Amino acid sequence: MTKTGNNEIYSTEEKALCLSGKGVTKVFGSGDKKCIAVNNVNFKFHEGEFVSIVGESGSGKTTLSKILLGLLNPTDGEIFFKGEPRDISSIKKRKEYWKGTQAIFQDPFSSFNIFNKIDTVLLDCLKMRGVKRSDKQEQVRLMTEACNFVNLKFAELTNKYPFELSGGQMQRLMIARIFLLKPKILIADEPTSMIDACSRATILDMLLKLREEIGMTIIFITHDIGLAYYISDSVYIMEHGKIVESGLADEVILNPKAAYTKRLINDVPKIHEAWDLDTV
Ligand SMILES: Nc1ncnc2c1ncn2[C@@H]1O[C@H](COP(=O)(O)OP(=O)(O)OP(=O)(O)O)[C@@H](O)[C@H]1O
Ligand SMILES: [Mg+2]
Numbered sequence: 479m480t481k482t483g484n485n486e487i488y489s490t491e492e493k494a495l496c497l498s499g500k501g502v503t504k505v506f507g508s509g510d511k512k513c514i515a516v517n518n519v520n521f522k523f524h525e526g527e528f529v530s531i532v533g534e535s536g537s538g539k540t541t542l543s544k545i546l547l548g549l550l551n552p553t554d555g556e557i558f559f560k561g562e563p564r565d566i567s568s569i570k571k572r573k574e575y576w577k578g579t580q581a582i583f584q585d586p587f588s589s590f591n592i593f594n595k596i597d598t599v600l601l602d603c604l605k606m607r608g609v610k611r612s613d614k615q616e617q618v619r620l621m622t623e624a625c626n627f628v629n630l631k632f633a634e635l636t637n638k639y640p641f642e643l644s645g646g647q648m649q650r651l652m653i654a655r656i657f658l659l660k661p662k663i664l665i666a667d668e669p670t671s672m673i674d675a676c677s678r679a680t681i682l683d684m685l686l687k688l689r690e691e692i693g694m695t696i697i698f699i700t701h702d703i704g705l706a707y708y709i710s711d712s713v714y715i716m717e718h719g720k721i722v723e724s725g726l727a728d729e730v731i732l733n734p735k736a737a738y739t740k741r742l743i744n745d746v747p748k749i750h751e752a753w754d755l756d757t758v
Pocket of ligand 1: 506513515534535536538540541701
């Protein structure tokens with residue numbers, strides 16, 4: 479693997495903390511059905527940092543991202559926002575938190591109200607940004623710009639419902655929302671899983687540009703350690719709900735300590751090696 483990406487030298491020392499967590503745990507069910515999806519994890523994410531959380535299916539990545547967004551309460555532990563205990567106990571406080579913290583979820587269809595047309599999805603973002611309802615021209619200009627940003631044509635989307643779009647189009651639409659909202663923190667849970675490789679690279683580039691433009695912190699959730707290495711400043715490796723290793727992407731991936739990280743790296747397909755189908 480060679481790294482051609484963003485930060486060859488990255489330091490979190492002088493960066494301000496935005497989200498952090500101590501002993502964060504989430505248990506689903508009880509008795510025989512008990513599942514510790516997130517198990518006593520600690521993390522520190524800084525302003526403007528590109529962090530990847532890497533792990534296999536079922537390792538607890540989506541559960542952790544829902545806790546970060548405030549959609550799930552942890553069973554134990556605490557989340558801190560800018561170093562202070564995060565308080566999203568009232569609807570008003572939650573709305574305020576979501577102004578600055580947004581997410582793109584793995585399953586884009588579950589994130590939209592299927593009875594709302596696409597226009598409503600984008601208009602809601604403009605409302606959150608404080609664009610006047612009466613200024614129709616400005617609304618269309620901003621929505622068109624956001625759609626162009628992700629290679630969608632606004633004119634083709636108006637009057638459509640989410641279920642009339644493909645998975646890839648829906649994921650693009652979610653990223654167009656981020657372009658309109660410009661949150662300070664973005665939680666991106668496998669945000670391009672339904673998008674072809676070529677557009678994926680373009681969209682990841684766009685996210686990096688947004689980060690530069692507005693100093694956005696990106697918490698990027700993926701099972702792809704090669705991509706995480708290429709794109710991130712720091713990585714957290716998750717196995718069965720636990721963080722088994724974390725640190726700067728270069729340090730962790732070029733010099734892995736945990737057996738699980740080593741295995742994930744060894745599992746990255748190497749394009750020049752012949753496949754031994756007997757072992758697949
Ligand atoms: N609402 C729920 N109720 C019960 N168990 C759950 C619930 N949500 C997740 N789990 C369990 O928690 C564990 C972690 O799930 P999670 O969705 O966080 O994994 P993931 O790392 O995002 O996986 P994937 O890469 O497949 O998306 C799994 O064993 C899952 O079955
Ligand atoms: Mg998931």
